[in-house]
Amino acid sequence: MPALMSAETGSPAEPPKPSVLYTVIESLGAGVYRFVEQLGGLADLLFQVIKWSVRPPYRVQNLFAQLDFVGVGSIFIVALTGVFSGMVFAHQSWRAFDLFNAESLVGPTVSLTITRELAPVFAALMVTMRAGSAMCTELGTMRVTEQVDALETMAVNPIQYLLVPRVLAGLIMVPLLVLIFDLLGLTGGYFVAVTVKGLSAGTFITRTQQWLDPEDISEGLIKGAVFGLFIALVACFKGYNASGGSKGVGQATTEAMVTSALGIFILDYFVGVMLH
Numbered sequence: 001m002p003a004l005m006s007a008e009t010g011s012p013a014e015p016p017k018p019s020v021l022y023t024v025i026e027s028l029g030a031g032v033y034r035f036v037e038q039l040g041g042l043a044d045l046l047f048q049v050i051k052w053s054v055r056p057p058y059r060v061q062n063l064f065a066q067l068d069f070v071g072v073g074s075i076f077i078v079a080l081t082g083v084f085s086g087m088v089f090a091h092q093s094w095r096a097f098d099l100f101n102a103e104s105l106v107g108p109t110v111s112l113t114i115t116r117e118l119a120p121v122f123a124a125l126m127v128t129m130r131a132g133s134a135m136c137t138e139l140g141t142m143r144v145t146e147q148v149d150a151l152e153t154m155a156v157n158p159i160q161y162l163l164v165p166r167v168l169a170g171l172i173m174v175p176l177l178v179l180i181f182d183l184l185g186l187t188g189g190y191f192v193a194v195t196v197k198g199l200s201a202g203t204f205i206t207r208t209q210q211w212l213d214p215e216d217i218s219e220g221l222i223k224g225a226v227f228g229l230f231i232a233l234v235a236c237f238k239g240y241n242a243s244g245g246s247k248g249v250g251q252a253t254t255e256a257m258v259t260s261a262l263g264i265f266i267l268d269y270f271v272g273v274m275l276h
Contacts (some may be wrong), residue, residue, distance in 0.1 A: 139239030174228025
């Protein structure tokens, strides 16, 4: 078809600009499409990881290397976060309960909050920042430098060799880090309540034993396992599918960190609702 001509100059007329409403709807549709596409990619990757994790050969050495990297390497930062989280929460709880002469409730409040919420969420965030970013960057670099293609050329399945150990490490080690966070968080709360504020040690321990149940600890461990699986899946998915050189690897790492952090808080709500 001939191009539209301007009546005054006889030159081709510019096509009409799309309306604001059209632009908004188009952007919204593109966002929904991308979200569904990414969600489908994560589900497919999870299926591939499950399938290849039960098929030989079993690369135990790779798994132990990732367990060491994700778990042992994160102990210090998780422990430090746990101690000061417990201390801060005990200090703030004391200020609140002191208004009602209910200082004896500081122990159970700190213990329930740490075991149910703070420990799994904060431990997962620390693992995300330290191990998740490294996973995504390493896999992305291997992808853009064609090391993944080299594995396929040597008849080595890259999902089994690279992704399965990382996902299993996240699933196994984050709950263990949650336990460390629980222990040191309660220790920090005990220190502030008993040593700094002067609460009786017997009152702190007795009240905590009265209100803290094994179900509270197990809830945090279940959340930690879900978060660890999600973090590792997102990091591996973004890194494994990175493209565009070093810039693409950086963008994939940023997306992985943002997605993991948001997913942790969203999953925290839904898992908590399902467990209650």
